[in-house]
Amino acid sequence: MKYVVRRKVKADSCIGLIILSLFGDIKQYAIKAIKMTGLGTSFISIKWLSDRVILSVLLTLLLFLSADVRAQVLQPRRFEIPIGQNETNFEIIPAQDEGLFLYRAFTGTRSGQLHLIHLDTAFAEKWSGFLPVEKNYFVIGKKAYNSQLYLLLRYKDYSKNDFILIIVDGATGNYTRRIIKGYIPFSPTEFQVARAAVLIGGYYNKVPIVLHFSLANFQSRVLPGIFNESGELNQIRVNEDGNFDVLISALNFQKQRTLWVKNYDVQGNLLRNFTLDVQDNRHLIFGRSLKATNDIQIIAGVYGSRSAEFSRGIFIASIDPSGLQKIRYYNFGDLENFFKYMKAKREKRVKDRIERRKIKGKKIKFNYRFLVHELVSYKDQFVLLGEAFYPKYSSVSPYGSFFSPIGRPANGMIQNGRIFEGYFYTHAVVMGFTPEGNLLWDNSFEINDVRTFTLEQFVKLDVDNDEIALLYLYENQLRTKLIRDNDVIEGKTTDPIITGSVNDVVKKSGSTNKLEYWYSEYLYAYGVQEIESQVKGQRNKRVFYINKVKHVD
Incomplete structure (x- = not known):
């Protein structure tokens, strides 16, 4: 490198x-x-x-x-709202170049209300207000699409199977309410909005299902051809033409784990249903889909052993309209920069071991927990972004201790007599492919200190015509790395989240602070900060903030 x-x-x-x-x-x-x-x-x-x-x-x-x-991270705009110690934080739904939607639910004396705010891209308020919702209903899905905000609510338990869909007009704040018949008590995990439908994905007795709700006739139905056996719903991807794809990871007839790919039209009619053909002793664990030019479908993800817990490498599949498949596999040990997150001496030992095994003709096996998050177009190629992580546990004494009495842990959860302390991330991996699936380059970005109790994407891509910036937010610091294919243009740099005043000092930053995509080349950072003013007589404050972020070379 x-x-x-x-x-x-x-x-x-x-x-x-x-x-x-x-x-x-x-x-x-x-x-x-x-x-x-x-x-x-x-x-x-x-x-x-x-x-x-x-x-x-x-x-x-x-x-x-x-x-x-060096290249810089600009923060041209900031929005903040003072909040109390016990007040609920806002959730944010990006609406591309039409701004942001903010909402938070009120409980207690004001139960059954959502506080909504619509901001433009300069953080000027378009409108705000309170939206009444049925008691004991909670927001489980949110999406902005075509100048409208879609909120999906469900009842607190499975005694009621119907969903409530609230559609808010972005220009006026007016809203409509629709009831979506749920039919069966399934557990929803994914929510997408297509051109003429709302899609709700989830599980019923470990079997993945997708509910299609038409925005034309307001009828709901379970999509045909999803699955009859247990499996994992990997993705519901809506394409630009309104058609959408459903990816499910499950066993095929040869008892190999693979991906089932199901293509639907706007009305939810099944167009194509096929599985990826896997090689012997290789199991496709997880994947992401992308529609390329000439109706070619690209699917990339991770493969591994039968257990589906650990990954051994990356696969990329190319499927043409006739159904012809080309799948290529890339072992983690074959990548040039996969182990760059390690210290130099450890990385050298690992690479030396790889070379010795290659000389002896032995297989290279590395087991990683790895998730593919994104598959995007870049110039005349495709870029894949994924992150490696590991769960951490600590043992718990049945008798407790003087310093740690028996009871619920402050942060973790007790599982099988052990405390789950969260998922720790090691590094992000970026790879470039040709449309045929040939590997062009790979690079990586070390992730320090990040821990979460739910698996989510931390590193974001800012892609321009010549270079790729990798960014993530941790404890009030934006961490950035600039790459061009295999080369590192600029190593890791840090930029603090800028406050609203030069006299404000961040004393504490919330653990839920995040960096997300917005529109064009802009992202936004948001979360909670406890701020101390350096101006005599001014009181400290706790604020919910949003900073507009742009990476420039």
Whole structure:
């Protein structure tokens, strides 16, 4: 892996003048260098200053410019709402270039209300208000689509199977309410909105099902051809033409785990139903779908052993309209940068072991828990993003201890006599493929300190025509890495979340702070901060914040 040094022309020239001033006419070059920084007006009397003072200023500028020539994370806008210690945080639904929807539910004396706010992309409020909901109904799905906000609610238990769908007009805030017949008490896990339908995916007795609710005739039905056996619902992907795909991981007739791919039209009619053909002793555990040009479908994910708990590598499949499949497999040990998250000595030991096994003709086996999150188009190729993680447990004494009495753990959950402390992430992996599934390059991004109790995506992609920025948020710091294929353009950098005032200092940042995609090249960071003001007489505050984020080279 090569490190490519990035420098801006203006900064290069300025630093060059500073260096020349150290060896030549200090005032002549110093005045030019300071003027180039835009600080000339602050040094009106510079020609009257002593060489020693000017030298001190130049050295400070040199340090400043050397640190500032890297690519930057800009935060041009911020929105914040003061909240109390016991108040519920807001949830955010991005609506592309039409802004953001915010909502939070009220309980207790104001049970049965949702507080809604609609912001534009500059965080100006379009409208806000309170929406009444039936008692004991909770929001389980949310999606913005075609200038409207869709909220899916269900009853607190399985005594009522019907869902409530609330559709809010983004321009006016007016809303309509629809009842979706659930028919059976299934557990919903996924919610999508297509051009003319709402899709609710979930499980009934471990069997995956998808409920289709038509926005034309307001009728619901279970989609045909989903499955009759236990399996795992991997994805419901809505395509630009309104058609959608359902991916299910399950056993085939040869008792191998593979992916069942089901294509539906807008009305929910089954168009195509097939499985991916797997090689002997390889099991496809999890996958993501993408429709490419010429109606070619790309499916990428992880393969492993029969247990489906650990992955041994990445697969990528290409299916043409006739159904012809091409599947390629890439062992983790064959990737150039998969182990870059390790310390240098450990990485070298691992790679040396791989080479020894290759020379001896032995198989390379690495077991990782790995999830593929994204599959996106990039120039004339496709980019896959996934993250490696591991669960952590600690033993619990049946007698407790003086410091840790018996009872519910503060953060974890007790499972089989052990405390589940959460999922810890090690690194993200980015890979580039041709439309035929040939690997072009791979890269990685170390993830430090992140822990969660639900598996979710942390690292985000910012893709432009030449480079890819990888970003994630942890404890009030935006962490970034810039790559170009196998090369690292810029190693990990950090930028703090900017507050609303230069006098505000973040004393504590909430554990639920996240970074999410928004529109075009923009993302947004959000969460809760406890802020201390440096202005005498001003009180500290606890705020829910949203920062607009953009990565620039």
